[in-house]
Structure formats: C-alpha cells, structure tokens
Amino acid sequence: MASAFPGSERCSICNELLTDPADHMGVGRITDDHSDPLHAHNHAHFHRTCLAVWPRLSGLIEDLERLNAEARGEDDKIYRTVMDLVTLRAKAA
Numbered sequence: 001m002a003s004a005f006p007g008s009e010r011c012s013i014c015n016e017l018l019t020d021p022a023d024h025m026g027v028g029r030i031t032d033d034h035s036d037p038l039h040a041h042n043h044a045h046f047h048r049t050c051l052a053v054w055p056r057l058s059g060l061i062e063d064l065e066r067l068n069a070e071a072r073g074e075d076d077k078i079y080r081t082v083m084d085l086v087t088l089r090a091k092a093a
C-alpha cells in the first residue's frame, strides 16, 4: 500500500497534493485486467471537489457499474465506490 496520507498523494485530476482528508477519495485497486479502461484508475486519489465537476465522472461511474455487475456482488468495495461517486454527483448537480 502506497499511502502515507495525508500530504503525499496527488489528485488524479488537478495533480495538486491532497491535504484535507474530508476532500479526498481513493478508489483503491479496481482491476488487474490491463485491457480494462479502469486499470488506469487503479489506486487513484482525487479531491472530492474535483470529482464533483469532472466531465468524465459519469463515464467512470458507468465503467465501475459495469465492473460491479461483472463481479456479481462479490466485491462490495466497488459497489461502495459507485455509491459514493453517485452521491457526490447528485450533490454537485
């Protein structure tokens, strides 16, 4: 695990350091499949405020929902990440 948070991780959207735990979201390991577009987001960290206005947020949610369906509920971490992102998007709308 590469996490000495706070202060050592950078936001995948704005590339600034993440210093506020309340404005942080990490997605952890998403997939080992290198051909999956989600592989690029493995262990990504974000500002919640950046995610909320990120044009690709809906695409990320759709990809994670697909992965969640494929996992058939065996990986509830993905499900929780999806729910977290959906809530974030709803609040930003």
Ligand SMILES: [Zn+2]
Residues within 6 Å of the ligand: 011, 012, 013, 014, 015, 016, 046, 047, 050
């Ligand atoms: Zn950011």
